[in-house]
Amino acid sequence: MKAARLYVMGVLGVLIGVWAMSAGGCANEQQQKGHELYGHYCSHCHGESGRQNEGFNWSSMPDPKPKDLTNKSEMSTLKDVDIFNTISRDMKDTSEGGDVIGDDDFAVPTMPTFKYTLSEDEIWAIVGYVRGLHGMKMEFKVEERKKELAAALLTAQGNFDQATKTYEAAEKQASEEAEKKNVEVDDAVYAKEMAVMVQAKKDLDAAQAASNNLVTRPGKGVSVARPDLTVKPEQVAKMVELGHRLYENKYGCNGCHSLGAEGGKVGPALDRAGFRLNGTWIYRWLKNPQAMKPETRMPALGLSDADAKAVTMYLGTLRAPAQPDALIDKPVAPVEKPAS
Ligand code: HEC
Ligand code: HEC
Known part of the structure; x- marks a missing residue:
C-alpha cells in the first residue's frame, strides 16, 4: 500500500515536473531572448535595468534623453502594442515641412526603429522584457x-x-x-x-x-544593389543640405555618432567620414548594416534609396582636419557577440 502510494506520487511528481518545464521553459526562453536583445540593442541608451543615466550613451544624447523604462506610472499608460509600435515603426522627418506627424504619433528621431533589423517575434520578446523593467507583465499573446x-x-x-x-x-x-x-x-x-x-x-x-x-529578420539575405551616386553639379548643395536634415531630424544618427563635441558615442565619430569612407560603401552600410556586419548594434533604419543617397552625400562632406587621435577617435563600445 505504502509502496504503491509512493509510486503514484513519484509519477505525479515527474508529470508536474515535465509540465512545469514545458510551460516555464518556453516562457523562460522568450524572457532570456528578450534580455539578450535588450542588452545588445537598447541598454547603451536606456541602461541595463532601464534607469536614467545608466547606459553609457545616456549623457551624450541630445534631448530628449532616453525614456526611463522603470517609471511604472508613465510606462503603464502605454499598451503592449504601443511599445511594439515604437520599437517597430517607420522613421518620420521631423523637420519643418517634413512628414505629417499626428499628436499621438511617437516620432523622436534619436529613438531608432528596429523594424528593419529584428523579426516580429524578437521585438515581442523585447516588449516582454521592457514590461518587466517596470514590474508589469506583457498581456499580448x-x-x-x-x-x-x-x-x-x-x-x-x-x-x-x-x-x-x-x-x-x-x-x-x-x-x-x-x-x-x-x-x-x-x-x-x-x-x-x-x-x-x-x-x-x-x-x-x-x-x-x-x-x-x-x-525571420527582414534584412536577412537581402543584398543592396550598387547605387548610382552621380548627382548633377547644380543639385549637390541641395542634396547635402537634405542629407544633413535627415541625419538629425529623421534618422537621429546624432544619437549614436558624434561630430565635434556633440552627439552620441555608440558608434564611431563621423567627423572625418568623408576622408575615410567611400560613397558606395557608406550607402550599402546605411541600407543594411547587418548584411555587412551581422552583429552590429547599428540598426537598419529603413532609409529609402533617395534618403540613403542624400545622407551619403552629406557624410562625404565631413572632412574635419586631422587632430591628435585622442581627440577624434573616441572609444567605441566593444562589439558584443551576436544576439540571436
Ligand atoms: C540611441 C539611443 C536609443 C536606443 C538605442 C534605444 N532608445 Fe528607446 N528611446 C530613446 C529616446 C531618445 C527616447 C525618447 C524619450 C522621450 O520621448 O522622452 C526613447 C523612448 C523609448 C520608449 C518610450 C516610447 C514612448 O512612447 O514614450 C521606449 C518604450 C523605448 N525607447 C524602448 C527602447 C527599446 C526596447 C530599445 C531597444 C530595442 C530602445 N528603446 C533603443 C533612445 C534610444
Ligand atoms: C543605435 C545607434 C546607431 C544609430 C542610430 C546609427 N548608427 Fe551608425 N554605427 C553605429 C555603430 C555601433 C557603428 C559601428 C559599427 C560596428 O562596428 O558595429 C556604426 C557605424 C557607422 C558607420 C561606419 C563608421 C566607420 O568609421 O566605420 C557609418 C558611416 C555610420 N554608422 C553612419 C550612420 C548614419 C548616417 C546613421 C543615421 C542614418 C547612423 N549611422 C545611425 C551605431 C548607430
Whole structure:
C-alpha cells in the first residue's frame, strides 16, 4: 500500500515536473531572448535595468534623453502594442515641412526603429522584457498572433487556389467557345476572373511576408544593389543640405555618432567620414548594416534609396582636419557577440 502510494506520487511528481518545464521553459526562453536583445540593442541608451543615466550613451544624447523604462506610472499608460509600435515603426522627418506627424504619433528621431533589423517575434520578446523593467507583465499573446498569421496564410492560399481554378475554367470555356465559332479568344470575357486571381496572389504574398517576418529578420539575405551616386553639379548643395536634415531630424544618427563635441558615442565619430569612407560603401552600410556586419548594434533604419543617397552625400562632406587621435577617435563600445 505504502509502496504503491509512493509510486503514484513519484509519477505525479515527474508529470508536474515535465509540465512545469514545458510551460516555464518556453516562457523562460522568450524572457532570456528578450534580455539578450535588450542588452545588445537598447541598454547603451536606456541602461541595463532601464534607469536614467545608466547606459553609457545616456549623457551624450541630445534631448530628449532616453525614456526611463522603470517609471511604472508613465510606462503603464502605454499598451503592449504601443511599445511594439515604437520599437517597430517607420522613421518620420521631423523637420519643418517634413512628414505629417499626428499628436499621438511617437516620432523622436534619436529613438531608432528596429523594424528593419529584428523579426516580429524578437521585438515581442523585447516588449516582454521592457514590461518587466517596470514590474508589469506583457498581456499580448504572441502565440495567438502566430496562430492568426498561420490561419490567414492558409486562407489566402485557399483563396488563391480557388481563384486560379475559377480563372482557368473561365479561360478554357472562352477558348472553347471561340474555337466553336472560329474566332479569336476575347480576353475581356474572363478579365474579371483574372483580376480576382491577381488580387488573390497579392494577398497571398502579403500573408506570406507577414508570416516570414514573424520569425525571420527582414534584412536577412537581402543584398543592396550598387547605387548610382552621380548627382548633377547644380543639385549637390541641395542634396547635402537634405542629407544633413535627415541625419538629425529623421534618422537621429546624432544619437549614436558624434561630430565635434556633440552627439552620441555608440558608434564611431563621423567627423572625418568623408576622408575615410567611400560613397558606395557608406550607402550599402546605411541600407543594411547587418548584411555587412551581422552583429552590429547599428540598426537598419529603413532609409529609402533617395534618403540613403542624400545622407551619403552629406557624410562625404565631413572632412574635419586631422587632430591628435585622442581627440577624434573616441572609444567605441566593444562589439558584443551576436544576439540571436
Ligand atoms: C540611441 C539611443 C536609443 C536606443 C538605442 C534605444 N532608445 Fe528607446 N528611446 C530613446 C529616446 C531618445 C527616447 C525618447 C524619450 C522621450 O520621448 O522622452 C526613447 C523612448 C523609448 C520608449 C518610450 C516610447 C514612448 O512612447 O514614450 C521606449 C518604450 C523605448 N525607447 C524602448 C527602447 C527599446 C526596447 C530599445 C531597444 C530595442 C530602445 N528603446 C533603443 C533612445 C534610444
Ligand atoms: C543605435 C545607434 C546607431 C544609430 C542610430 C546609427 N548608427 Fe551608425 N554605427 C553605429 C555603430 C555601433 C557603428 C559601428 C559599427 C560596428 O562596428 O558595429 C556604426 C557605424 C557607422 C558607420 C561606419 C563608421 C566607420 O568609421 O566605420 C557609418 C558611416 C555610420 N554608422 C553612419 C550612420 C548614419 C548616417 C546613421 C543615421 C542614418 C547612423 N549611422 C545611425 C551605431 C548607430
